[in-house]
Amino acid sequence: MENRSRITILMLPPALWLVLLFIVPLGIMAVFSFREGSFGAEREQFTLENYQHFFANRSYLNLLGTSAWIAFQTALIAVVLSYPLAYFLSFRAGEARVTLLTILIVPAWTSFLLRILSWKLILGSGGVLNTFLLSLGVIQEASPLLIYSRAAVVVTLVYVWIPFATLPIFSALERIDRRLLEAAADLGCPPWEAFLRVTLPLSLPGVIAAFFFVFIPTLGEWVTPALVGGAQGIMYGNLIQDQFVRALNWPLGAIMSLVLMALVLVILIIFNRFIRISDLAGA
Amino acid sequence: MRAQRYLSFGFAYYLLLALFLYLPILVLVIFSFNDSTLLVYPLKGFTLRWYSALLNAHELLDAVRNSVIVGFASSFVSVVFGAMAALAIARFNFPGRGFFLAISSLPLVIPYVVLSVALVLLFAQIGVPLSLFAVGVAHTVINIPYVMLIVAARLAGFEQNLEEAAMDLGATYWGTLMRVTLPIAAPALAAAFLSSFTTSFDEFALAFFLTGTENTLPVYLYSQLRFPNRLPLVVALAAIIMLVSVLLIIFSEWLRRIGTQTTPRGAE
Known part of the structure; x- marks a missing residue:
């Protein structure tokens, strides 16, 4: 009985705060998707036209598809690059492994925008890489292709996400009972086969978690494409952002967000058991 | 044995990726000392003028001040609410606990653009103008879950007997919380604040x-990216901020390391 009042006092303020600022806004967004316009009298009228417009115009959903493809490539490459890293840290780095992991995480907490700016300095047409390749004679003239393309978006996002993909894989590898590998070795299993039949399957939940930790936020990404994507590299998130910054069509923007949110929720529900949020908070 | 470990293929791979992750930071620091208004290779010469010019860049310094205010205020609120939720979740089992955990972790995985849109519409609906206040509120939504995870991990990491001992000796629940639990969780609270x-x-x-x-x-910064000639100033500031944040992160990781040790100091 006493516990009940303690729980209420501790839980009520944070729960109310999150409901008011997270759940309620999503509800308002849903209501807004039926409104005729963003401001004034139009805002008081309700209509289904926005939905008709959204689903009649195939280019919106096509761009969502493209964004899913970009997010898929990004997540796949980030996981493939992170796995050996996490494996090295967990199995080979010994006592130093947490320190070595921390060293990798540090850059991820410095300014995102400025690291992207730096990639522009490196990849841009007057950039470090182009001038370097020019001086080597590998290329004849500065190639602007290194930036403002879908590939530039993927490269930049992979760069951004590698530390976060490494964390869940590392945690999964850390949880593997090392005696299983000893047992495999005692029974005459060669190391690579032990890796394929013991380590890899047991680390799979971490790999799947890492994939979605990258895939889901990348689906709605708009900052990176705005900075390095150019016209070819825009994503679904840019479309949403545009409804609020230039087009000022809030109801349409609300529908686009709802569709994205629905997609994310479906993914989360299907892969729920693999996605351990606590892995994100650190090793 | 030890030498062999660091001559391995795995360590070479680690170094390669570490270099990849640090390269942009390195490039920015180098350019911040470059004596040219254009950020292009090859470098011209060494200068400190961008750093001295920073002192007169009022808009830039105002933006820094705004970010510091938003950061402090939103982190304070996040730590208070996050720690409260962590205390309840780590020590009690109650109906709705699992549901709250699921809901409160959603802001960690949801695309930020969805959250942005939802909050813009909320503030429009209730008539709160878009402002630094709105930004701070949004930041609490994404930070409370992190604080909760960090503090709950710390609370799960130490035995409850200290709390029980305090209560056996006549301390009230809230007294124990203030004088035993929170002091033990202090490193985690500090780490959560910094993060x-x-x-x-x-x-x-x-x-x-x-x-x-x-x-x-x-x-x-985003608004300045379109004006290449203003960038060297921004880059100089970036170099300073990156160094400061690297130091802050190392400090916060160190705090958290102390914070999640199984036995609290002085309790051995």
Whole structure:
């Protein structure tokens, strides 16, 4: 009985705060998707036209598809690059492994925008890489292709996400009972086969978690494409952002967000058991 | 044995990726000392003029000040609410606990653009103008879950007997909380604060949607990216901020390391 009042006092303020600022806004967004316009009298009228417009115009959903493809490539490459890293840290780095992991995480907490700016300095047409390749004679003239393309978006996002993909894989590898590998070795299993039949399957939940930790936020990404994507590299998130910054069509923007949110929720529900949020908070 | 470990293929791979992750930071620091208004290779010469010019860049310094204010205020609120939830979740089992955990972790995985849109519409609906206040509120939504995870991990890491001992000796539940539990959790609280602050200080996607006339630093930086001749100044500031945040992160990791040791200091 006493516990009940303690729980209420501790839980009520944070729960109310999150409901008011997270759940309620999503509800308002849903209501807004039926409104005729963003401001004034139009805002008081309700209509289904926005939905008709959204689903009649195939280019919106096509761009969502493209964004899913970009997010898929990004997540796949980030996981493939992170796995050996996490494996090295967990199995080979010994006592130093947490320190070595921390060293990798540090850059991820410095300014995102400025690291992207730096990639522009490196990849841009007057950039470090182009001038370097020019001086080597590998290329004849500065190639602007290194930036403002879908590939530039993927490269930049992979760069951004590698530390976060490494964390869940590392945690999964850390949880593997090392005696299983000893047992495999005692029974005459060669190391690579032990890796394929013991380590890899047991680390799979971490790999799947890492994939979605990258895939889901990348689906709605708009900052990176705005900075390095150019016209070819825009994503679904840019479309949403545009409804609020230039087009000022809030109801349409609300529908686009709802569709994205629905997609994310479906993914989360299907892969729920693999996605351990606590892995994100650190090793 | 030890030498062999660090001559391995795995370590070479680690170094390669570490270099890849640090390269952009290195490039920015180098350019901040470059004596040219253009950020192009080859480098011209060494200068400190960008750093001295920073002192007169009022808009830039205003943006820094705004970000510091938003960071402090939102981190404070996040730590208070996050710690409260962590105390309940780590020590009690109650109906709705699992549901709350699931809901409160959603802001960690949901695309920020969805959250931005939802909050813009909320503030429009209730008539709160877009402002630094709105940005700070948004930052609490993304930081509370992190604080909760960090503090709950700390609370799960130490035995409850200290708390029980305090209560056996006549302390009330709240007295125990203030004089035993929170002091033990202090390193985790500090780490959670620092981590919230750095997240808020660097956060752009939400801030872009929610700022009014006053800019936070990332929003200001974004607006400057279109003017190449103003960039060297920004880069100099970036170099300073990156060094400071690297130091802050190392400090916060160190705090958290102490914070999650199984036995609290002095309790052996």
